[in-house]
Amino acid sequence: MFHAHSMTGHAGWDVTLEYIKNYTTWIGMKNDVNNFIKSCTFFRNYREDKGNFQSYTAELKGPFSxxxxxxxxxxxxxxxxxxxxxxxxxxxxxxxxxxxxxxxxxxxxxxxxxxxxxxxxxxxxxxxxxxxxxxxxxxxxxxxxxxxxxxxxxxxxxxxxxxx
Structure with missing residues (x-):
């Protein structure tokens, strides 16, 4: 949910980790988030040549737009x-x-x-x-x-x- 939410798009590893830290934490969280991001089909298909994740964020539309x-x-x-x-x-x-x-x-x-x-x-x-x-x-x-x-x-x- 934190990685591919409709309001945040497909955030990268660091952004997703920070979102989650705002709500909870657990032992091995960094490794779990990293593995989840690596398994994301979107990121596998749109990865840059260097192997870095290309971040995609949906255009945020405010309330009542x-x-x-x-x-x-x-x-x-x-x-x-x-x-x-x-x-x-x-x-x-x-x-x-x-x-x-x-x-x-x-x-x-x-x-x-x-x-x-x-x-x-x-x-x-x-x-x-x-x-x-x-x-x-x-x-x-x-x-x-x-x-x-x-x-x-x-x-x-x-x-x-x-x-x-």
């Missing part, structure tokens, strides 16, 4: 007239923001994105939604353009959105 947004509903109307729930989830931390909506009009959608995402967490680099007209419209496009947020859409039946 990529947001996935969707609607739940229509639901049975609540006492206050709500029929939908809009949900936005941060790709990195899985933090979720949600709000009930009476309709799925673009004005309500943009209000949620602006207040619950942009104002609270800053504009993300990327916003991912399905292809519903509540997300693919002039207001959402304008907001994303002004805030320098890339908006992309995926099929509503795409189960792996959080893995993009």
């Amino acid at each position: 990529k947001i996935v947004i969707d609607l739940i509903g229509p639901l049975r109307k609540s006492e206050n007239g709500f029929r939908y729930i809009i949900v936005a989830t941060d790709y990195t931390t899985r933090w979720t923001e949600a709000r009930p909506l009476q309709t799925k009009r673009k004005e309500e959608i943009v209000c949620f994105i602006f207040e619950n995402i942009f104002l609270r967490h800053g504009p993300p680099r990327k916003l991912i939604s399905d292809q519903g007209t509540e997300f693919l419209n002039d207001l959402v496009k304008s907001l994303c353009n002004k805030m320098k947020t890339e908006h992309s859409s995926v099929s509503a039946c795409s189960p792996n959105v959080m893995e993009q």
Whole structure:
């Protein structure tokens, strides 16, 4: 986990050892870490000619740099007239923001994105939604353009959105 974690990439022997030392230690730890790194398929395939390990680190993306947004509903109307729930989830931390909506009009959608995402967490680099007209419209496009947020859409039946 410390060597090939999605947030650290394939760190080398020394970096992996330091990560582990922050949490635990054991007799023979240096040797165990060294053997594990040597057995890594990634490192065997991408080793430099000199035999040194070529370090690879994934680009770190901070919290709220990529947001996935969707609607739940229509639901049975609540006492206050709500029929939908809009949900936005941060790709990195899985933090979720949600709000009930009476309709799925673009004005309500943009209000949620602006207040619950942009104002609270800053504009993300990327916003991912399905292809519903509540997300693919002039207001959402304008907001994303002004805030320098890339908006992309995926099929509503795409189960792996959080893995993009």
